[in-house]
Amino acid sequence: MFNPLSYFGKDIGVDLGTANILVYVKGRGIVINEPSISAINNKTNQILAVGEEAKKMLGRTPMHISVIRPLVKGVISDFEVAQEILRHMLRKISPSSSFLNFQKVIIGIPSNLTEVERKSAEDVVIAAGGNKAYLVEEPVAAALGANLPIEEATSNMIVDIGGGTTEIAIISMGGVVVSKSLKIAGDELTSDIVKFVKDEFKLIIGETTAEEIKINIGSVVPGGEKIEMSARGRDVSSGLPREIIIRGSHVRAALSKSVKSIVDSVREIIETAPPELVGDMLKHGIYLSGGGALLRGLDQLIEKETAVSTKIVEEPLTCVVRGIGSIIENYSKLKYILDNPLRPKEIIL
Ligand SMILES: Nc1ncnc2c1ncn2[C@@H]1O[C@H](COP(=O)(O)OP(=O)(O)OP(=O)(O)O)[C@@H](O)[C@H]1O
Ligand SMILES: [Mg+2]
The missing domain is CATH 3.30.420.40 (ATPase, nucleotide binding domain)
Incomplete structure (x- = not known):
């Protein structure tokens, strides 16, 4: 009780x-x-x-x-x-x-x-x-929440994609060794969808609708193009309500620029990290946490772009x-x- x-x-x-x-x-x-x-x-x-x-x-x-x-x-x-x-x-x-x-x-x-x-x-x-x-x-x-061995003299890389910031950090012996905080994360992805729908469909949708689209059909890698959902908003010129069908490929296009910034920042950290840390990273991989880690295919894309194995932690939102x-x-x-x-x-x- x-x-x-x-x-x-x-x-x-x-x-x-x-x-x-x-x-x-x-x-x-x-x-x-x-x-x-x-x-x-x-x-x-x-x-x-x-x-x-x-x-x-x-x-x-x-x-x-x-x-x-x-x-x-x-x-x-x-x-x-x-x-x-x-x-x-x-x-x-x-x-x-x-x-x-x-x-x-x-x-x-x-x-x-x-x-x-x-x-x-x-x-x-x-x-x-x-x-x-x-x-x-x-x-x-986040590294502790993911049960990574943060106290050891080996390093681990964590990328926490929240609502407001993407925190990219290499952690060793209980502390952050290299880090970057990027002001592009889940909320920016939601705004990207609002903007895309306005430009492409001439429809104004709210933040809540855009977040639903992101969570339901958002993806960053090709595949699942047939996934689609309806969304309601207000027509830009008539001001009247209208419904559209939005597809996975639209959302991928909407998110591509921000997703690229996130992936580029992960690469940047890897490229500038001292060699010992890079060696550890190759061994342990990259861990993604935060709600943004749940965006479909983001782990695969980071893995492809960095050549380092990438995993999503269990229950990223509570990590x-x-x-x-x-x-x-x-x-x-x-x-x-x-x-x-x-x-x-x-x-x-
Ligand atoms: N399944 C999902 N797919 C894509 N994005 C998701 C999913 N679930 C949640 N999100 C996004 O994750 C974000 C929230 O994540 P989280 O709770 O980790 O952020 P936060 O810790 O509050 O923010 P910050 O750490 O930046 O201050 C929101 O932008 C939300 O839209
Ligand atoms: Mg957070």
Whole structure:
């Protein structure tokens, strides 16, 4: 039985992503997995809905209501809303709505953040009810979540394709050795589909419809051309509703430029990495995590373009928070991998 009282004073892990927020509670596992979105009344500043409920309102709200994503490209852009979303989620799992109390809170952050952005992630956690905030770089958490042997003196490559950022990192001995953070990921792919449908079909579709198209029939390699689905939107010139049939080949064309940028960045990391790391990579392969890893054929395309075997981790959408969870469960053994400003700096491309 769900007993919120048992969470009092517990350690928790948070993956506050551009698209989704996940919370892990020590000894319990993942207890929250919802979109990081909030609906706000502009006139009163009152929060009307958070998470799943707010996502349903996307593109359907009257003028006085805004649906806000407080993270842009992996970075907190609206501190107040980010804090409210986290607070709301923690309230769901906390004994009293007026008093939130968690011991250690470990939050995942993209690599390459500025000091101000790191501080902002810490502050959000404290403001939302954590006693102490610790940061961990998301690629390290993803590698842990994928059960890669990150503590050994061998390197592993992880590519985490989220909503806002694609984090490409080579990890060795618990730290990031080389990394690149690309601001092209799942949300950009969704926007590519909105733009393509407008240009090719002269139809304006919403973000939710475009995301459904991407998830249902999106693919980056030829094959499955017969896959198609219908989509409804508003005709550009008449302004009236219209339905189209969109095919897998259309979506592939729509996504090609952004997908190429992702693949090129993976290649760039491989081409500039020190030779020892490249040798390890050939041995272990590349691991894809994050929701974008589920785009059909992306693993095959990366494998073809880099000549390195490429695998999708199990349950890519929960990989980062499961990694943070393993730090919480094995804190004394793994605390050294928490983001430590004293550690020698990685090579950032
Ligand atoms: N089956 C799928 N095929 C393609 N894309 C998918 C699929 N499922 C989810 N996505 C995309 O994955 C993205 C969300 O992934 P994820 O939850 O890992 O991001 P995030 O951690 O919130 O973002 P970030 O790490 O960039 O801050 C969304 O853009 C979503 O559309
Ligand atoms: Mg993420």
